[in-house]
Amino acid sequence: MKSSEMQTAANDALAKRYGQKAIPTIGGWNETIALLMAHRSIRAYRPDPLPIGTLETLAAVAQSAATSSNMQMWSMIAVTDQDTKAKIAAASQKQKHIEQCPLFLVFVADCSRNRRLGDAADTELASLDYFESFLVASIDAALAAQNAVVAAESLGLSTVYIGALRNQPLFIAELLGLPKGTLGVFGLCVGYADEHAVNEVKPRLPQEAVLFHGRYGVMQEKDLIADYDQEMGAFSKRHEMSDDTWSGRVLNRLSNPANLNGRDQLASILNAMGFKLK
Numbered sequence: 044m045k046s047s048e049m050q051t052a053a054n055d056a057l058a059k060r061y062g063q064k065a066i067p068t069i070g071g072w073n074e075t076i077a078l079l080m081a082h083r084s085i086r087a088y089r090p091d092p093l094p095i096g097t098l099e100t101l102a103a104v105a106q107s108a109a110t111s112s113n114m115q116m117w118s119m120i121a122v123t124d125q126d127t128k129a130k131i132a133a134a135s136q137k138q139k140h141i142e143q144c145p146l147f148l149v150f151v152a153d154c155s156r157n158r159r160l161g162d163a164a165d166t167e168l169a170s171l172d173y174f175e176s177f178l179v180a181s182i183d184a185a186l187a188a189q190n191a192v193v194a195a196e197s198l199g200l201s202t203v204y205i206g207a208l209r210n211q212p213l214f215i216a217e218l219l220g221l222p223k224g225t226l227g228v229f230g231l232c233v234g235y236a237d238e239h240a241v242n243e244v245k246p247r248l249p250q251e252a253v254l255f256h257g258r259y260g261v262m263q264e265k266d267l268i269a270d271y272d273q274e275m276g277a278f279s280k281r282h283e284m285s286d287d288t289w290s291g292r293v294l295n296r297l298s299n300p301a302n303l304n305g306r307d308q309l310a311s312i313l314n315a316m317g318f319k320l321k
């Protein structure tokens with residue numbers, strides 16, 4: 044690609060991500076960055092199966108992500124069985140895409156494998172009982188998953204994360220045979236986008252609202268959010284979403300713990316699942 048073509052491609056992608064009024068000046072562009080900038084979640088899938096070996100490719104890239112101290116405290120469960128996907132969907136606010144997608148990946152924060160390692164070596168792994176270990180396992184799982192998302196998108200596949208997997212963690216643990224010291228932190232639908240799926244890049248907050256130099260700052264925050272509300276309002280209108288502004292959605296989501304759909308109980312449930320979270 045010529046440099047003028049690259050500049051145009053970059054500007055188009057940035058305009059989609061930030062809106063015309065908030066395009067930042069950037070200093071590098073290539074196919075990888077273009078792919079990352081074009082990300083969008085897809086919530087309608089064709090039933091077509093994935094090519095043989097796709098799962099193993101996704102696992103390989105997921106395992107290639109950085110992992111805290113190389114402890115690799117995450118696992119992944121591939122669910123293709125229709126009945127199991129239907130049960131997961133029923134426990135996850137009936138999200139239809141979970142049943143539609145040919146592959147549903149459950150990403151597991153996994154302290155159990157290293158616990159078994161300790162048990163076999165007759166060594167008490169006291170550090171696993173700290174909140175830090177749960178955080179490490181959750182971060183590991185998230186980094187691995189995001190690698191899989193990027194690779195899937197590079198193969199022409201689509202994805203959507205499913206945080207609603209945490210609505211009923213004990214049910215999911217029972218369904219998937221998860222041992223103590225593990226949590227299905229989120230799921231990931233993988234498949235070919237249905238032609239009717241909403242397929243537009245969703246704008247983000249202007250860079251100035253999230254990128255600070257040297258020191259955190261909130262000086263312009265109100266104005267930046269007001270601009271973003273306009274941008275997201277237009278996006279919502281185009282896609283007939285119920286709430287029109289981003290602020291409205293955030294306020295609604297975070298003002299009432301009932302909107303956590305059971306996840307308000309997570310701390311005590313994690314205890315029952317073998318995480319001590321000291």
Ligand SMILES: Cc1cc2nc3c(=O)[nH]c(=O)nc-3n(C[C@H](O)[C@H](O)[C@H](O)COP(=O)(O)O)c2cc1C
Nearest residue numbers: 082083084085086138203204205206207208229245
């Ligand atoms: C950890 C996590 C959990 C999510 N859970 C859900 C979910 O349960 N259902 C859903 O439709 N989208 C879910 N999403 C997708 C977000 O809604 C989506 O990423 C966000 O609206 C931005 O849109 P985009 O991914 O198209 O840019 C989740 C995303 C993340 C990162």
